[in-house]
Amino acid sequence: MKRVITFGTFDVFHIGHVNILKRARSLGTELIVGVSSDALNYSKKERYPIYCQEDRVEIISSLKFVDHVFIEESLELKLDYIKKYNADLLVMGNDWEGRFDWVKNECEVLYLPRTPSISTTEIIEIVRRAQ
Numbered sequence: 001m002k003r004v005i006t007f008g009t010f011d012v013f014h015i016g017h018v019n020i021l022k023r024a025r026s027l028g029t030e031l032i033v034g035v036s037s038d039a040l041n042y043s044k045k046e047r048y049p050i051y052c053q054e055d056r057v058e059i060i061s062s063l064k065f066v067d068h069v070f071i072e073e074s075l076e077l078k079l080d081y082i083k084k085y086n087a088d089l090l091v092m093g094n095d096w097e098g099r100f101d102w103v104k105n106e107c108e109v110l111y112l113p114r115t116p117s118i119s120t121t122e123i124i125e126i127v128r129r130a131q
């Protein structure tokens with residue numbers, strides 16, 4: 001039994017999200033996903049997500065390679081979440097490289113390469129420009 005945990009906003013769900021979640025799941029036997037709350041997203045990115053946290057949780061929960069979803073209220077609580085869910089491995093995209101090495105005493109940490117040429121921010125900008 002190997003529990004993998006990952007975190008993200010997963011707003012305007014796209015193929016980069018699918019890829020990282022699938023890869024994270026393939027590294028263990030169970031995948032737990034912390035979905036950033038609307039307030040946490042505002043503090044990270046200075047804008048509210050397009051999809052509210054309840055809808056983002058619903059979307060991620062409906063994926064066949066995701067086993068459990070919860071709302072992440074604060075970046076500083078990473079270690080508490082890791083302990084609470086008994087995670088063995090923390091997976092993050094490499095845009096976060098090095099940022100969560102401080103939990104390494106509690107669990108393994110792996111940064112996976114991002115899917116090139118796609119992000120929520122880019123999608124929002126493309127749609128905006130098209131108007």
Ligand code: CTP
Pocket residue numbers: 007008009010011016017020045091092093094095096113114115116117118119120121122
């Ligand atoms: N991710 C990825 N490849 C992408 C986009 C995101 O692997 N092309 C990963 C991130 O590294 C993170 C997770 O998906 O581990 C959730 O990222 P999130 O910030 O929600 O998505 P972004 O598209 O990066 O959103 P934004 O543009 O708002 O930063």
